[in-house]
Amino acid sequence: MDQSNLSNQKLKKIEKKLRKLQHIVLKETGVECSINKPTNILVIANAGLINGLTEETVLEHFSIYGTIETILLIPGKSCCFIRYSDELSAIKASENHNGTLNIAQNSKPIYLLYATSLPNNEDDAINEETVPGLVIFEDFITLEEEQKLLDLCDFESNSDVSHMKNRQVKHFGYEFNYNTNNVDKNQPLTEGIPEECNFWNRLDNTAFKSFIPDQLTVNHYLPGQGIPQHVDTHSAFEDPIMTLSLRNPIVMEFKNSYKHVSVLLKPRSLAVMSGECRYNWTHGITPRKCDMVHTKTGDVSFQRDTRVSYTFRKVLRKPCECMFKTNCDSFKESIEKLRSNAPELEKEHVHKVYEKIAGHFDSTRHKPWPNVVEFLESFETGSIVVDVGCGNGKYLGLNKGVFNVGCDASLNLLDICNKKGLEIFAANCLKIPIKDNCVDGAISIAVIHHLANDERRFSALEEIARILKPGGRALVYVWAKEQEKDQEKSSYLKQYRNNKTPQAAGEASVSNLPIHVNRTQFEYEDLLVPWKLKRSNESNKSNEPNTFLRFYHVFHEDELKELCEDIENIEVIKYYYDQGNWCSIIRKY
Amino acid sequence: MKLLTHNMLTSKCIKGVSVGYPLKINASDVKETEIDFNPEFVSKMIPKLDWPVLYEAADSLGKVGDLPKNIIENFENDEDFLKKVHHIMLEVEIVNGNLICPETGRKFPINNGIPNMLLNEDEI
Ligand SMILES: [Zn+2]
Numbered sequence: 042m043d044q045s046n047l048s049n050q051k052l053k054k055i056e057k058k059l060r061k062l063q064h065i066v067l068k069e070t071g072v073e074c075s076i077n078k079p080t081n082i083l084v085i086a087n088a089g090l091i092n093g094l095t096e097e098t099v100l101e102h103f104s105i106y107g108t109i110e111t112i113l114l115i116p117g118k119s120c121c122f123i124r125y126s127d128e129l130s131a132i133k134a135s136e137n138h139n140g141t142l143n144i145a146q147n148s149k150p151i152y153l154l155y156a157t158s159l160p161n162n163e164d165d166a167i168n169e170e171t172v173p174g175l176v177i178f179e180d181f182i183t184l185e186e187e188q189k190l191l192d193l194c195d196f197e198s199n200s201d202v203s204h205m206k207n208r209q210v211k212h213f214g215y216e217f218n219y220n221t222n223n224v225d226k227n228q229p230l231t232e233g234i235p236e237e238c239n240f241w242n243r244l245d246n247t248a249f250k251s252f253i254p255d256q257l258t259v260n261h262y263l264p265g266q267g268i269p270q271h272v273d274t275h276s277a278f279e280d281p282i283m284t285l286s287l288r289n290p291i292v293m294e295f296k297n298s299y300k301h302v303s304v305l306l307k308p309r310s311l312a313v314m315s316g317e318c319r320y321n322w323t324h325g326i327t328p329r330k331c332d333m334v335h336t337k338t339g340d341v342s343f344q345r346d347t348r349v350s351y352t353f354r355k356v357l358r359k360p361c362e363c364m365f366k367t368n369c370d371s372f373k374e375s376i377e378k379l380r381s382n383a384p385e386l387e388k389e390h391v392h393k394v395y396e397k398i399a400g401h402f403d404s405t406r407h408k409p410w411p412n413v414v415e416f417l418e419s420f421e422t423g424s425i426v427v428d429v430g431c432g433n434g435k436y437l438g439l440n441k442g443v444f445n446v447g448c449d450a451s452l453n454l455l456d457i458c459n460k461k462g463l464e465i466f467a468a469n470c471l472k473i474p475i476k477d478n479c480v481d482g483a484i485s486i487a488v489i490h491h492l493a494n495d496e497r498r499f500s501a502l503e504e505i506a507r508i509l510k511p512g513g514r515a516l517v518y519v520w521a522k523e524q525e526k527d528q529e530k531s532s533y534l535k536q537y538r539n540n541k542t543p544q545a546a547g548e549a550s551v552s553n554l555p556i557h558v559n560r561t562q563f564e565y566e567d568l569l570v571p572w573k574l575k576r577s578n579e580s581n582k583s584n585e586p587n588t589f590l591r592f593y594h595v596f597h598e599d600e601l602k603e604l605c606e607d608i609e610n611i612e613v614i615k616y617y618y619d620q621g622n623w624c625s626i627i628r629k630y
Numbered sequence: 631m632k633l634l635t636h637n638m639l640t641s642k643c644i645k646g647v648s649v650g651y652p653l654k655i656n657a658s659d660v661k662e663t664e665i666d667f668n669p670e671f672v673s674k675m676i677p678k679l680d681w682p683v684l685y686e687a688a689d690s691l692g693k694v695g696d697l698p699k700n701i702i703e704n705f706e707n708d709e710d711f712l713k714k715v716h717h718i719m720l721e722v723e724i725v726n727g728n729l730i731c732p733e734t735g736r737k738f739p740i741n742n743g744i745p746n747m748l749l750n751e752d753e754i
Binding site: 425452455467476 | 678742
């Protein structure tokens, strides 16, 4: 409908509406819009993703006026940007649809504005982005080979294909269960991968040269069908996973927590998903009837037609050992195991390590932290103060008026304390051999984060509480997951040197925990932190490893406080953040 | 290890031990060091001590001398007494020997002045 046909009254109503929407769009997207100063960018100001508007609907109504370069539907927003290659197309579209095209929510009319630019949205650039680990080999097979593969699975007449909600599927080698995203490794199918699929020597000159799959899933997608976003279960298959597309093109969506990349899969192309793409990005196909591709000359939309995909995988015979722990089921399982094998882990990755690094550790730990010193000095003459996990003894004997005694599980560290004339004994912080209600004060600095599960960390705090006299106070420091607070980086991060690479384990690890890159933010709560040992020249000749991995549980903001508050007869009198640590002063009452 | 430390130590952390205090001392090597005397420190420490345990420990090392069996009255003002306590509690040190759990007889070795109170997995 042409706007000239609208009554004056109606036009005024539209203009009033548009003026209001101008402000809303500016507020939502930061983009200045105009009611009557044309540009090549139209904004549907009152409908967007959250109102159920789809790219398909927009294309249907707006592509007839000219070449659309971009359609931008922003998650969570109630507007949509349409960029034409020229202003005239935008004017024509606006004249025909402004206030009259009923595709807004509840079939209400849409209102159109002219935008000066597209919003600065991350998603804006989605189609120029690439997915790390995704490699596409175009024309991987010939037309004849394609036909042969299509003949193998005749979906129109075949009865041994399963009809899923969205598409038809057939399996070879092992059945892939789309509900669990896994295979039953003990139940191979009678039918292996057809020999027509033996074209893997074509990858001989690539990084994927020794790929021999043993599982194949054939999917048959009609227009409008799709597959939900998913990650193929880590422990189910090796890296990589390969998908051969047949018959017609389709757009596959790849997503991680920050990015969304749409990739065109052409017929006869092989898409190889490896590394980050295989382990950390989801992939899926949006159920719709048309796709849009970005070309140098602008966006082209195409109607979908039947597409067949051959997805080849190799069943994994051991736990996944990938670097991408967030989506890793094997990793999650190993974290569960921490609950039961905590003592073993602490022995291997705490006690043994400190015995080996004691000398070097001592040479790097001499400067006491001021807030700890202040706490120690708050005790009056004649007080008894215990240091639980005293390490090299840097906090022992600072306050000359108190009786200071330290304990540690490392005999080598205690030897170092002994040479400094400090009073110490060997003990584990979970079993402090001191009478109940016996000491005026205690400190435990950077100790409890070495315990491998929550119950043990809580027990260690209870143990400190037990030895305190009523009225006694203790100070506990643990490493914080947050190594940056109030925009200030901790000194641990500040010392980052750009030449760090993840270091190899010095010893066989009893767990599958992630290894932290020193001086970087923590990505995980439970992790192994490398200690690179500097040896004296003489012992350097030995073949002993130089890097040792220490277990840490890094605490999130309120974790230590909450643990302390759960202890009987204990109140938290101060809780603070100090140089990358969460710190708690508790008092027994 | 000083006798003041011994005064606090227990083997109660062993599974099945109910009190574990005081630990018996079996010393093979004892030394005496010199520590600065601080009368205020000693006065404040005396009420915190288990006096009979300190006395017994000193006695077992043959270091009790003329230390009174009981805490005397007005000890804060008796410098001679405070000095004796200072000596016993801080200057007498066990270098080598064993601490022994009174209930199970479990020995905790003292080597080079450091008592090893670490427990084996089957003891916890
Ligand atoms: Zn994995």
